[in-house]
Structure formats: structure tokens, C-alpha cells
Amino acid sequence: MKTILVVDDDEAIRTLLREELEEEGYKVVIATNARDALKMVETEPLDLVILDIRMPGMDGLEALPRILGLKEGLPVILNSAYSQYQESFMSWAADAYVVKSSDLTELKVKIKELVAK
Amino acid sequence: MDSMKKLTTIIMAGGKGERLFPLTRDKAKPVITFGGIYRILDFTLSNCLNSGIRRIYVLSQYGSFSLEQHLRQAWDVMHPDLNEFIYSMPPQQIMVNRWYRGTADSIYQNLTLLEQERPRQVLILSGDHVYKLNYREMMDFHLQHNADLTVAAVMVPRVEGSSFGILKVNEASEVENFLEKPKDPPGLPDNPDFSLVSMGVYIFNAETLVEEVIKDAKKKTSKHDFGGDIIPQMVGHKKVYAYNFQDPVTNTPRYWRDIGLLDAYFKAHQDLLGKAPVFELYDADWPVRSKPQLYPPSKYICSGSHVTVEDSLIASGCIIEGTVERSVLSPGVKVGVGATVCQAILWDGVEVGSGAHIRQAIIEEGVRVPPGFTIGLDHERDAKRFHVTENGVVVVPNNAVMVGD
Numbered sequence: 001m002k003t004i005l006v007v008d009d010d011e012a013i014r015t016l017l018r019e020e021l022e023e024e025g026y027k028v029v030i031a032t033n034a035r036d037a038l039k040m041v042e043t044e045p046l047d048l049v050i051l052d053i054r055m056p057g058m059d060g061l062e063a064l065p066r067i068l069g070l071k072e073g074l075p076v077i078l079n080s081a082y083s084q085y086q087e088s089f090m091s092w093a094a095d096a097y098v099v100k101s102s103d104l105t106e107l108k109v110k111i112k113e114l115v116a117k
Numbered sequence: 118m119d120s121m122k123k124l125t126t127i128i129m130a131g132g133k134g135e136r137l138f139p140l141t142r143d144k145a146k147p148v149i150t151f152g153g154i155y156r157i158l159d160f161t162l163s164n165c166l167n168s169g170i171r172r173i174y175v176l177s178q179y180g181s182f183s184l185e186q187h188l189r190q191a192w193d194v195m196h197p198d199l200n201e202f203i204y205s206m207p208p209q210q211i212m213v214n215r216w217y218r219g220t221a222d223s224i225y226q227n228l229t230l231l232e233q234e235r236p237r238q239v240l241i242l243s244g245d246h247v248y249k250l251n252y253r254e255m256m257d258f259h260l261q262h263n264a265d266l267t268v269a270a271v272m273v274p275r276v277e278g279s280s281f282g283i284l285k286v287n288e289a290s291e292v293e294n295f296l297e298k299p300k301d302p303p304g305l306p307d308n309p310d311f312s313l314v315s316m317g318v319y320i321f322n323a324e325t326l327v328e329e330v331i332k333d334a335k336k337k338t339s340k341h342d343f344g345g346d347i348i349p350q351m352v353g354h355k356k357v358y359a360y361n362f363q364d365p366v367t368n369t370p371r372y373w374r375d376i377g378l379l380d381a382y383f384k385a386h387q388d389l390l391g392k393a394p395v396f397e398l399y400d401a402d403w404p405v406r407s408k409p410q411l412y413p414p415s416k417y418i419c420s421g422s423h424v425t426v427e428d429s430l431i432a433s434g435c436i437i438e439g440t441v442e443r444s445v446l447s448p449g450v451k452v453g454v455g456a457t458v459c460q461a462i463l464w465d466g467v468e469v470g471s472g473a474h475i476r477q478a479i480i481e482e483g484v485r486v487p488p489g490f491t492i493g494l495d496h497e498r499d500a501k502r503f504h505v506t507e508n509g510v511v512v513v514p515n516n517a518v519m520v521g522d
Contacts, residue, residue: 065228069213072337089232089327093334 034058123237130244131178145180147244171201191408219341248373269318278302278312481515
């Protein structure tokens with residue numbers, strides 16, 4: 001079973017993603033902020049990270065290179081309600097950028113693609 | 118708009134310079150003394166200044182204090198009010214928790230800088246090369262060819278190409294491959310006896326650079342080097358061109374030296390000497406800046422014995438009472454009565470005692486050679502005390518202890 005880390009400060013999003021992804025057959029682990037996420041990346045076996053951008057403390061764009069520095073080759077999907085961060089060079093290091101939507105089809109397709117690699 | 122306005126310049130100056138040991142024992146390679154009054158980095162920085170570039174990041178790592186010190190003492194010439202600067206940047210450990218793993222990784226680790234600047238192009242230079250190149254002309258070439266990456270390259274006879282990183286190009290100057298020290302270097306399509314050596318000077322479209330260093334950072338097998346990893350990764354997918362650094366009239370290669378080895382360092386000094394030197398420092402159109410230093414004029418004193426100075430460069434503040442031939446003397450060097458200095462590079466404040474003989478040597482700052490002492494005449498004996506290069510150049514470090522012969 002593939003394990004996905006969901007990093008988001010919004011409880012509703014975390015619950016939605018957990019339910020939907022568990023239904024797809026993934027194991028889902030949760031971090032409510034970037035600092036906890038970094039600790040989990042370091043210690044837990046993960047197959048993919050879904051990373052929110054706007055979070056208090058450390059944001060997703062700051063966390064992204066650190067995640068990649070800790071676990072080279074770990075796929076990361078940036079998942080933000082905003083599309084403008086796609087223009088930031090810092091977001092280009094992610095494997096995918098998916099704008100948040102109630103329809104999770106695009107996110108699920110990207111996950112499937114990336115965990116299969 | 119001025120094509121250089123949207124350019125960010127980054128100079129790679131972090132290498133350890135192990136092959137220049139012991140000169141790099143206590144300082145970064147780019148700040149090694151060169152040509153009497155310069156540091157190697159001064160040539161690249163002067164190229165920037167002469168090309169109209171006023172915004173420069175110097176990426177440092179090994180021996181970063183010596184570099185920082187030189188930038189403060191010699192290059193505090195920019196006006197931040199006019200958005201001009203030279204900043205030195207050691208690894209910040211903000212984005213990732215590691216040293217620079219290679220030249221490409223040093224860019225990856227500074228992506229925030231490119232995000233803030235948002236340049237159109239990025240000029241990447243090396244801090245340990247001696248040459249005079251107008252980057253503006255290279256930029257014109259880059260724009261004319263609508264290139265994603267332009268690599269500056271210089272021709273060398275094909276038989277000598279095996280010790281360099283060689284670019285294989287087609288007739289349109291498009292790069293087809295990068296070969297690190299190939300056994301059988303490819304010749305140029307229109308000049309088969311010559312191969313193109315990459316000078317480690319690059320103009321990237323900024324977005325291409327960001328994409329490529331990110332791609333490279335994710336490759337576990339990569340050494341994160343521009344020549345060995347980034348160029349091969351781009352060839353065939355992106356428009357990579359070679360800018361041939363040659364005389365536009367005679368089509369002969371222009372002067373470029375990588376000061377990576379002690380023998381190359383020594384040989385490049387010989388290129389500065391004579392009436393028509395291979396590399397001309399007396400060039401009003403292309404001044405090379407260095408640290409301003411206050412010394413009285415050099416003086417040659419005839420105290421009975423003969424004083425001879427031939428084909429040499431003598432900096433200010435030297436006192437010469439002996440013989441100096443084909444040598445380069447930094448400020449404040451003293452050559453005593455009856456001493457001979459031949460084919461030598463003497464750094465700041467070296468004192469050569471009376472009757473001492475020096476030949477084919479590099480002597481670091483402040484070394485006192487005792488009267489009657491000899492260096493470079495008996496290689497077997499020299500090798501017991503000092504470092505002697507493959508070509509027989511003796512290197513005397515600043516912590517050397519010498520007693521009279």
C-alpha cells in the first residue's frame with residue numbers, strides 16, 4: 001500500500017483528502033503544518049507528499065526544497081487554492097501543481113501517475 | 118531596451134582548488150595573487166565592469182573569508198543606490214541543509230535569488246580564469262541565435278583537446294555534445310585541426326536555467342556540474358550554441374587560461390612578459406582593476422655590483438640590488454646584492470637575501486630567502502623541502518622555514 005502525506009492547515013481539506021484517498025486504496029498520514037511535515041518526511045516511509053502553499057509559519061514553497069533535500073526523488077504535488085504561485089520559480093521544483101477544487105479528479109490522476117514511477 | 122538590463126551575473130568562486138595546493142592552503146583559488154598586483158578573480162570582475170555589468174553575485178564556499186576580504190578591499194566600487202552591487206554568497210543552508218555539491222547545485226540552492234531578481238538571462242562565470250571577453254558581444258550572439266544556452270568556447274589544436282571539456286558543434290555552431298577529456302576530440306566542421314574547449318562561461322535564458330537545475334537536482338547520479346551534467350541534459354532538447362571566442366579578423370583563438378594547475382599558473386605568468394606579450398596588461402581599452410595599494414616607487418640600487426632587470430613585471434615598492442629576469446614581482450619585494458631571480462613569481466614582501474639564487478619558482482607572500490640560499494637549481498634537494506611540480510617549478514609556501522645553505 002502506498003503512503004501519502006497530506007500537509008494542510010485547513011481541517012476540512014485534510015478530512016476530504018483523507019477520505020477520498022483512503023477510498024482509492026492509499027494509506028494517508030497527516031501534518032497540519034510544514035515543520036511537522038519535515039519531521040515526518042525524515043522519519044516515515046512515504047511515497048508522495050501533497051503540500052499546501054499558504055500555511056502559517058513555514059509555507060509550502062519554503063518547505064518544498066527542504067523536503068527534496070531530505071528525501072531525494074520523493075514526489076511532491078503542490079496543492080493550493082491559488083494559481084499564481086505556479087509562476088514562482090520556487091514552485092517549479094514540485095512534480096505537479098494542482099489548484100484546489102471540490103473535484104479531485106486531476107489530483108487523483110497526478111497521484112496515480114507519480115506513485116507509479 | 119539595453120540587453121544587459123535584464124541580466125543577472127553569477128560568478129562561481131567556491132572551488133577548493135586542490136590542484137593549486139599549496140597556494141590554496143590558506144585562501145580561495147580566485148584570490149590567489151596573479152600578475153604581481155592582481156588576484157585571479159580581478160580578471161573576471163574587470164570583464165564585467167568593462168562589459169557594463171554592475172550587478173554581480175559571487176558564490177563562495179571554500180576559504181570564503183579571503184574572498185570576502187578581497188571584495189571589500191578591492192571591489193567596493195558599486196553604488197547600491199543605483200542598484201549596483203557585488204555580493205558574496207556562501208551556502209546559506211536556508212533552502213537545503215548542505216554545502217554546494219557542484220556548480221549547478223550552487224544555482225539550485227540560490228533559486229530564491231533568481232525569483233527575487235526575475236532576470237531574463239543569467240550569465241554564469243568562473244572566478245579562476247584569465248581572459249578579456251566582452252560579455253555584451255556574447256549576449257548579442259545569444260540573442261541573435263535565439264538560444265536557450267550559449268557556451269563560450271575557445272579553439273585549441275585537436276591534439277591538445279584531450280585534457281579539456283570539448284564541445285562537439287555542427288556548422289551552425291549548435292552544440293551536439295559535451296565530452297569531458299575525450300581520447301579523440303572532435304574537430305570543428307570548418308576547421309578540423311582544432312577543437313572547441315568550453316570556457317565555463319554561460320548565458321542561460323533564466324527560465325531554462327531554473328528548469329534545468331531543478332531537473333538536475335533530482336538526478337541521483339548527477340555530479341551537478343554545468344559542463345558534465347547540464348549541457349548533456351539539454352543537448353537535443355534545447356537550443357544550445359557555442360560562442361567561438363576568436364579574433365573576428367584573423368579567426369585565431371583569443372587568450373583564455375584556466376588557472377587550475379600550478380604549471381598553468383606559472384606558464385600564464387610567462388605569457389605576461391616581453392615586448393609583445395601573449396596576454397597584454399597594458400590595454401587602455403580594457404583596464405584590469407585590482408586592490409589600490411600605497412607603496413613608494415620601486416628603486417634599483419647599484420651598490421657596487423651590477424643591477425639587471427630584463428623582461429619582467431615589477432610592482433611598486435620593490436628594492437632591487439641584484440638580477441631579475443623573466444619574473445613577476447609583487448609589491449614590496451626585495452632582491453639583495455648579487456642575488457639572481459630568474460623565471461620566478463614573487464608575491465608581496467618576499468625578501469631574497471644577497472647572493473641567493475632563485476629559478477623557476479613561485480614564492481608566497483612574506484617569505485625570506487636567506488643570503489646565499491638556492492631554489493630551483495637542484496630539484497632533488499628542492500623536492501625534499503618544497504613542492505615541485507611536474508614541469509619542475511618549485512613552490513615555496515609562506516610558512517616555509519629556510520636556513521642558509
